[in-house]
Amino acid sequence: xxxxxxxxxxxxxxxxxxxxxxxxxxxxxxxxxxxxxxxxxxxxxxxxxxxxxxxxxxxxxxxxxxxxxxxxxxxxxxxxxxxxxxxxxxxxxxxxxxxxxxxxxxxxxxxxxxxxxxxxxxxxxxxxxxxxxxxxxxxxxxxxxxxxxxxxxxxxxxxxxxxxxxxxxxxxxxxxxxxxxxxxxxxxxxxxxxxxxxxxxxxxxxxxxxxxxxxxxxxxxxxxxxxxxxxxxxxxxxxxxxxxxxxxxxxxxxxxxxxxxxxxxx
Numbered sequence: 001x002x003x004x005x006x007x008x009x010x011x012x013x014x015x016x017x018x019x020x021x022x023x024x025x026x027x028x029x030x031x032x033x034x035x036x037x038x039x040x041x042x043x044x045x046x047x048x049x050x051x052x053x054x055x056x057x058x059x060x061x062x063x064x065x066x067x068x069x070x071x072x073x074x075x076x077x078x079x080x081x082x083x084x085x086x087x088x089x090x091x092x093x094x095x096x097x098x099x100x101x102x103x104x105x106x107x108x109x110x111x112x113x114x115x116x117x118x119x120x121x122x123x124x125x126x127x128x129x130x131x132x133x134x135x136x137x138x139x140x141x142x143x144x145x146x147x148x149x150x151x152x153x154x155x156x157x158x159x160x161x162x163x164x165x166x167x168x169x170x171x172x173x174x175x176x177x178x179x180x181x182x183x184x185x186x187x188x189x190x191x192x193x194x195x196x197x198x199x200x201x202x203x204x205x206x207x208x209x210x211x212x213x214x215x216x217x218x219x220x221x222x223x224x225x226x227x228x229x230x231x232x233x234x235x236x237x238x239x240x241x242x243x244x245x246x247x248x249x250x251x252x253x254x255x256x257x258x259x260x261x262x263x264x265x266x
Contacts, residue, residue: 005028006159007020007112009072009153010094015237018136019139020162026137027088029181040075041090044097051105055123063164067123072106078129087134089173090254094138099154110136111157142207166212166244167192169172179217183226194252210234227260 003009003026011019024041042053043108050056053072057065072089076254079087091097100107118127138158166172167188176185195209214233218258234256242248 002159003137005112006012006114007132007134008110008136008138010156010158010160011138011141011163012140012160014143014165014207014209014211015141016213017163017165017209018211018213019141019163020090021213023090023137023139027090027135028161030088030135031086037110038079038087040071040088041088041092042071044094045100046096046098046255048097048102050102050122053102054106055121056102057123060091063258075127076134080129080229083131083133085133088132089134089136089138091138092116093141093222094154095140095144105156106130107153160250164206165195165209172212173215175215178219180220181226183223183260184215184217184221187226187230187256190255190259191215194238194256197248197252208241210237223260230256230260 011021011022024039027039031038051070053070055067055069055073058068060066075087075089079085103110104122106128108114109119109128114130115132115134116129118129121128122127136158144164175190179185191210198204198209199206201208214229216250235253238252238256239249242252
Protein backbone atom coordinates (compact mmCIF):
# COMPACT_ATOMS: atom_id res chain seq x y z
CA UNK A 1 0.00 0.00 0.00
CA UNK A 2 2.83 2.37 0.84
CA UNK A 3 4.54 1.88 -2.49
CA UNK A 4 1.34 2.17 -4.52
CA UNK A 5 0.35 5.37 -2.74
CA UNK A 6 3.73 7.13 -2.48
CA UNK A 7 5.15 5.71 -5.75
CA UNK A 8 8.70 5.95 -4.34
CA UNK A 9 9.94 3.83 -1.42
CA UNK A 10 13.39 3.21 0.03
CA UNK A 11 14.06 -0.08 1.79
CA UNK A 12 16.75 0.64 4.35
CA UNK A 13 18.56 -1.67 6.72
CA UNK A 14 21.77 -3.30 7.85
CA UNK A 15 23.82 -5.62 5.63
CA UNK A 16 22.16 -8.95 5.00
CA UNK A 17 18.55 -8.14 5.86
CA UNK A 18 17.39 -9.02 2.34
CA UNK A 19 16.77 -5.61 0.78
CA UNK A 20 17.38 -6.76 -2.81
CA UNK A 21 15.36 -9.93 -2.33
CA UNK A 22 12.50 -7.97 -0.77
CA UNK A 23 12.51 -5.34 -3.52
CA UNK A 24 12.03 -7.90 -6.29
CA UNK A 25 9.48 -9.91 -4.33
CA UNK A 26 7.56 -6.72 -3.58
CA UNK A 27 7.42 -5.86 -7.27
CA UNK A 28 6.28 -9.32 -8.33
CA UNK A 29 3.71 -9.55 -5.54
CA UNK A 30 2.04 -6.32 -6.69
CA UNK A 31 2.22 -7.43 -10.32
CA UNK A 32 0.84 -10.87 -9.28
CA UNK A 33 3.11 -12.39 -11.91
CA UNK A 34 6.88 -12.81 -12.23
CA UNK A 35 7.44 -10.61 -15.25
CA UNK A 36 11.08 -9.39 -15.40
CA UNK A 37 10.22 -7.30 -18.46
CA UNK A 38 8.44 -4.84 -16.15
CA UNK A 39 11.28 -4.65 -13.61
CA UNK A 40 14.63 -2.91 -14.12
CA UNK A 41 17.51 -2.61 -11.65
CA UNK A 42 20.50 -0.25 -11.60
CA UNK A 43 23.11 0.58 -8.98
CA UNK A 44 24.11 4.13 -8.08
CA UNK A 45 27.70 5.13 -7.26
CA UNK A 46 29.62 8.35 -6.73
CA UNK A 47 30.38 8.81 -10.44
CA UNK A 48 26.87 8.02 -11.68
CA UNK A 49 25.33 10.97 -13.52
CA UNK A 50 22.35 12.30 -15.46
CA UNK A 51 24.08 11.22 -18.66
CA UNK A 52 24.22 7.62 -17.39
CA UNK A 53 20.67 7.60 -16.06
CA UNK A 54 18.51 9.79 -18.32
CA UNK A 55 20.32 10.76 -21.50
CA UNK A 56 23.75 11.91 -22.66
CA UNK A 57 26.28 12.03 -25.45
CA UNK A 58 28.53 9.00 -25.95
CA UNK A 59 31.57 8.62 -28.25
CA UNK A 60 31.14 6.64 -31.45
CA UNK A 61 33.60 4.41 -33.31
CA UNK A 62 34.23 7.10 -35.94
CA UNK A 63 35.33 9.63 -33.32
CA UNK A 64 32.09 11.57 -33.07
CA UNK A 65 29.35 11.66 -30.46
CA UNK A 66 25.76 10.50 -30.42
CA UNK A 67 22.87 11.11 -28.04
CA UNK A 68 22.14 7.88 -26.14
CA UNK A 69 19.07 7.38 -23.92
CA UNK A 70 19.67 6.04 -20.42
CA UNK A 71 17.85 3.22 -18.60
CA UNK A 72 15.34 5.37 -16.75
CA UNK A 73 14.33 7.24 -19.92
CA UNK A 74 13.76 4.02 -21.83
CA UNK A 75 11.96 2.38 -18.90
CA UNK A 76 9.53 5.29 -18.57
CA UNK A 77 8.83 5.26 -22.31
CA UNK A 78 8.12 1.55 -22.14
CA UNK A 79 5.79 1.97 -19.16
CA UNK A 80 3.94 4.84 -20.82
CA UNK A 81 3.04 2.58 -23.76
CA UNK A 82 1.68 -0.04 -21.33
CA UNK A 83 -0.32 2.13 -18.96
CA UNK A 84 -2.61 -0.65 -17.71
CA UNK A 85 0.31 -2.49 -16.04
CA UNK A 86 2.56 -1.56 -13.11
CA UNK A 87 6.31 -1.10 -13.66
CA UNK A 88 9.07 -1.14 -11.03
CA UNK A 89 12.44 0.57 -11.23
CA UNK A 90 14.82 -0.70 -8.53
CA UNK A 91 17.86 1.36 -7.47
CA UNK A 92 20.53 -0.35 -5.40
CA UNK A 93 22.77 1.83 -3.17
CA UNK A 94 20.55 4.81 -3.85
CA UNK A 95 22.26 6.90 -1.17
CA UNK A 96 25.63 6.59 -2.92
CA UNK A 97 24.53 8.75 -5.82
CA UNK A 98 23.96 12.50 -6.00
CA UNK A 99 20.21 12.56 -6.62
CA UNK A 100 20.10 16.11 -7.99
CA UNK A 101 22.96 15.32 -10.37
CA UNK A 102 21.44 12.03 -11.51
CA UNK A 103 17.77 12.95 -11.87
CA UNK A 104 18.23 16.57 -12.92
CA UNK A 105 14.90 18.13 -13.91
CA UNK A 106 13.20 14.76 -13.41
CA UNK A 107 13.66 15.00 -9.65
CA UNK A 108 10.44 16.99 -9.59
CA UNK A 109 8.60 14.65 -11.94
CA UNK A 110 9.02 11.57 -9.70
CA UNK A 111 6.90 13.18 -6.98
CA UNK A 112 3.55 11.51 -6.46
CA UNK A 113 1.45 14.52 -7.44
CA UNK A 114 3.68 15.42 -10.41
CA UNK A 115 3.32 12.12 -12.27
CA UNK A 116 2.18 12.76 -15.82
CA UNK A 117 3.33 16.39 -15.85
CA UNK A 118 5.93 17.26 -18.47
CA UNK A 119 9.27 19.08 -18.55
CA UNK A 120 11.65 19.67 -21.43
CA UNK A 121 14.69 17.42 -21.31
CA UNK A 122 18.17 18.87 -20.94
CA UNK A 123 19.72 17.22 -24.01
CA UNK A 124 16.70 16.89 -26.25
CA UNK A 125 13.93 19.16 -27.41
CA UNK A 126 11.32 16.83 -25.99
CA UNK A 127 8.66 17.09 -23.32
CA UNK A 128 9.05 14.18 -20.93
CA UNK A 129 7.00 12.81 -18.03
CA UNK A 130 7.30 10.00 -15.48
CA UNK A 131 4.19 7.80 -15.85
CA UNK A 132 1.97 7.06 -12.86
CA UNK A 133 2.50 3.33 -13.34
CA UNK A 134 6.26 3.60 -12.65
CA UNK A 135 7.18 2.80 -9.05
CA UNK A 136 10.69 3.40 -7.75
CA UNK A 137 12.17 1.12 -5.08
CA UNK A 138 15.48 2.27 -3.64
CA UNK A 139 17.77 0.30 -1.33
CA UNK A 140 20.00 1.86 1.30
CA UNK A 141 22.62 0.25 3.54
CA UNK A 142 22.39 1.88 6.97
CA UNK A 143 25.80 0.53 8.06
CA UNK A 144 27.86 2.40 5.47
CA UNK A 145 29.97 4.95 7.37
CA UNK A 146 31.28 6.56 4.17
CA UNK A 147 27.97 8.19 3.28
CA UNK A 148 26.68 11.54 4.43
CA UNK A 149 23.19 12.26 5.75
CA UNK A 150 20.57 11.72 3.06
CA UNK A 151 19.65 14.79 1.03
CA UNK A 152 16.36 16.35 2.14
CA UNK A 153 15.23 16.46 -1.50
CA UNK A 154 15.48 12.68 -1.52
CA UNK A 155 13.70 12.26 1.80
CA UNK A 156 10.75 14.38 0.73
CA UNK A 157 10.12 12.33 -2.39
CA UNK A 158 10.46 8.88 -0.84
CA UNK A 159 8.87 6.93 1.98
CA UNK A 160 11.36 4.98 4.09
CA UNK A 161 10.74 1.43 5.29
CA UNK A 162 13.27 -0.26 7.56
CA UNK A 163 13.97 -3.97 7.26
CA UNK A 164 15.11 -5.92 10.32
CA UNK A 165 16.81 -9.34 10.62
CA UNK A 166 14.22 -12.12 10.29
CA UNK A 167 15.71 -14.75 12.59
CA UNK A 168 12.46 -15.12 14.55
CA UNK A 169 10.12 -15.52 11.58
CA UNK A 170 8.40 -18.72 10.53
CA UNK A 171 9.90 -18.49 7.06
CA UNK A 172 13.44 -18.36 8.43
CA UNK A 173 12.77 -21.36 10.67
CA UNK A 174 12.68 -23.38 7.46
CA UNK A 175 16.42 -22.68 7.17
CA UNK A 176 17.08 -24.63 10.36
CA UNK A 177 15.44 -27.69 8.83
CA UNK A 178 17.34 -27.29 5.57
CA UNK A 179 20.72 -26.76 7.24
CA UNK A 180 20.18 -29.70 9.62
CA UNK A 181 23.24 -28.74 11.69
CA UNK A 182 23.35 -28.21 15.49
CA UNK A 183 26.24 -25.75 15.24
CA UNK A 184 24.32 -23.70 12.71
CA UNK A 185 21.40 -23.44 15.15
CA UNK A 186 23.73 -22.52 18.02
CA UNK A 187 25.49 -19.89 15.91
CA UNK A 188 22.21 -18.16 15.08
CA UNK A 189 21.35 -18.01 18.80
CA UNK A 190 24.73 -16.42 19.49
CA UNK A 191 24.30 -13.93 16.64
CA UNK A 192 20.95 -12.86 18.11
CA UNK A 193 22.82 -11.97 21.32
CA UNK A 194 25.49 -10.21 19.27
CA UNK A 195 22.80 -8.15 17.54
CA UNK A 196 21.44 -7.03 20.88
CA UNK A 197 24.88 -5.76 21.92
CA UNK A 198 25.23 -3.97 18.59
CA UNK A 199 21.85 -2.29 19.11
CA UNK A 200 22.86 -1.19 22.62
CA UNK A 201 26.19 0.23 21.43
CA UNK A 202 25.98 4.03 21.18
CA UNK A 203 28.49 4.08 18.32
CA UNK A 204 26.53 1.54 16.26
CA UNK A 205 22.82 0.89 16.82
CA UNK A 206 20.14 -1.08 14.99
CA UNK A 207 21.44 0.02 11.58
CA UNK A 208 24.51 -2.20 12.04
CA UNK A 209 23.00 -5.52 13.11
CA UNK A 210 23.89 -8.77 11.37
CA UNK A 211 21.21 -9.74 8.84
CA UNK A 212 19.72 -13.16 8.25
CA UNK A 213 20.93 -13.52 4.66
CA UNK A 214 24.35 -14.61 5.97
CA UNK A 215 22.58 -17.78 7.07
CA UNK A 216 20.24 -18.48 4.16
CA UNK A 217 20.97 -21.96 2.79
CA UNK A 218 19.55 -24.16 0.06
CA UNK A 219 20.94 -27.50 1.25
CA UNK A 220 22.30 -29.30 4.29
CA UNK A 221 25.55 -27.73 5.51
CA UNK A 222 28.61 -29.13 7.26
CA UNK A 223 30.50 -27.98 10.35
CA UNK A 224 33.14 -26.60 7.99
CA UNK A 225 30.51 -24.44 6.31
CA UNK A 226 29.46 -23.01 9.67
CA UNK A 227 33.10 -22.33 10.55
CA UNK A 228 33.56 -20.50 7.24
CA UNK A 229 30.62 -18.19 8.01
CA UNK A 230 32.25 -17.29 11.32
CA UNK A 231 35.81 -16.86 10.06
CA UNK A 232 35.27 -15.18 6.71
CA UNK A 233 32.00 -13.27 7.08
CA UNK A 234 31.13 -12.51 10.70
CA UNK A 235 34.55 -11.87 12.24
CA UNK A 236 35.69 -9.42 9.51
CA UNK A 237 32.44 -7.52 10.03
CA UNK A 238 32.94 -7.38 13.79
CA UNK A 239 36.52 -6.16 13.39
CA UNK A 240 35.24 -3.35 11.17
CA UNK A 241 32.48 -2.38 13.59
CA UNK A 242 34.68 -2.33 16.70
CA UNK A 243 38.01 -1.38 15.11
CA UNK A 244 38.73 0.91 18.09
CA UNK A 245 37.52 -1.54 20.76
CA UNK A 246 39.75 -4.62 20.52
CA UNK A 247 38.39 -6.08 23.77
CA UNK A 248 34.93 -6.42 22.24
CA UNK A 249 36.41 -7.95 19.11
CA UNK A 250 38.30 -10.50 21.24
CA UNK A 251 35.20 -11.31 23.30
CA UNK A 252 32.97 -11.96 20.32
CA UNK A 253 35.69 -13.77 18.42
CA UNK A 254 35.93 -16.23 21.31
CA UNK A 255 32.15 -16.56 21.60
CA UNK A 256 31.51 -17.16 17.92
CA UNK A 257 34.44 -19.49 17.47
CA UNK A 258 33.38 -21.28 20.62
CA UNK A 259 30.10 -22.25 19.00
CA UNK A 260 32.00 -23.98 16.21
CA UNK A 261 35.03 -25.46 17.95
CA UNK A 262 34.01 -26.19 21.54
CA UNK A 263 31.57 -28.86 20.41
CA UNK A 264 34.38 -30.54 18.51
CA UNK A 265 36.31 -30.94 21.80
CA UNK A 266 33.29 -32.59 23.37
